[in-house]
Amino acid sequence: ILGGREARPHLRPHMASLQLDGEHICGGFLIAEQWVLSAACCLPCRDGKLFQVLLGAHSLTEPEPHKRLYRVRPGAAREPLLSPALPHCPQLEEKAELNEHVQVLPFQREQRDVAAGTVCEVAGWGTVTHSGRRPDRLQQVERPVLSRDECNHRTRHDHSITPNMMCTDSRKRDTCKGDSGGPLVCNGVAEAVVTAGSRVCGNYKKPGIYTRIAPYAAWIDRVMGALSG
Numbered sequence: 001i002l003g004g005r006e007a008r009p010h011l012r013p014h015m016a017s018l019q020l021d022g023e024h025i026c027g028g029f030l031i032a033e034q035w036v037l038s039a040a041c042c043l044p045c046r047d048g049k050l051f052q053v054l055l056g057a058h059s060l061t062e063p064e065p066h067k068r069l070y071r072v073r074p075g076a077a078r079e080p081l082l083s084p085a086l087p088h089c090p091q092l093e094e095k096a097e098l099n100e101h102v103q104v105l106p107f108q109r110e111q112r113d114v115a116a117g118t119v120c121e122v123a124g125w126g127t128v129t130h131s132g133r134r135p136d137r138l139q140q141v142e143r144p145v146l147s148r149d150e151c152n153h154r155t156r157h158d159h160s161i162t163p164n165m166m167c168t169d170s171r172k173r174d175t176c177k178g179d180s181g182g183p184l185v186c187n188g189v190a191e192a193v194v195t196a197g198s199r200v201c202g203n204y205k206k207p208g209i210y211t212r213i214a215p216y217a218a219w220i221d222r223v224m225g226a227l228s229g
């Protein structure tokens, strides 16, 4: 997160850090006791290693009472990933133990776009500087939603933003490397998932891009229903 600040500890008990060999790779969030929603960049296994999911954390390194690392089941169901922007839904090996620091976050199921100008918030352990410094503690930033028409302007994302995507203003304050997969939360509901898109950070010419969740609600329900137990 560029231009943000340290999040109030444990105010986002739904936040997940998807890790490989103990390293934070991308964000995600708990949508059910045994299911995490993230971005395709966080495939359950990358070069053969299985991701692990850190829940209940504020600091990535310091011991914290409710912090716990969960393994994911291999080959979690995914429709053929047509595009990196598709959400990804790894299943934890066991149900997460819910408490004040580990909670599920409801996601948007109504197909209506979030109104342009709505101030939403996004959090993550992604890089906090252009030189790529990685924070130890969860960062957050508030961002206003940019209309799809504005975002599709030829000087911005030039008509590449589909109805399944949404944008936020990226002037100075923005998501960056390692924030992919985290939730964009508007009025307490997860509306979308951070995707890297053009991978540019903090440049107002390239607004932050997110995959909206509502279009995938039925798919998520199928994946969770079909594979539970």
Ligand SMILES: NCc1cccc(Nc2n[nH]c3ncnc(Nc4cccc(O)c4)c23)c1
Pocket (backbone or CB within 6 Å): 129, 130, 131, 132, 170, 174, 175, 176, 177, 178, 179, 180, 194, 195, 196, 197, 198, 199, 200, 201, 202, 207, 208, 209
């Ligand atoms: N703001 C959109 C967004 C959301 C999520 C991730 C991303 N960027 C990136 N995703 N993956 C990446 N691998 C390498 N570099 C990257 N961006 C980068 C790094 C240093 C300086 C800078 O200006 C941009 C990214 C960008």
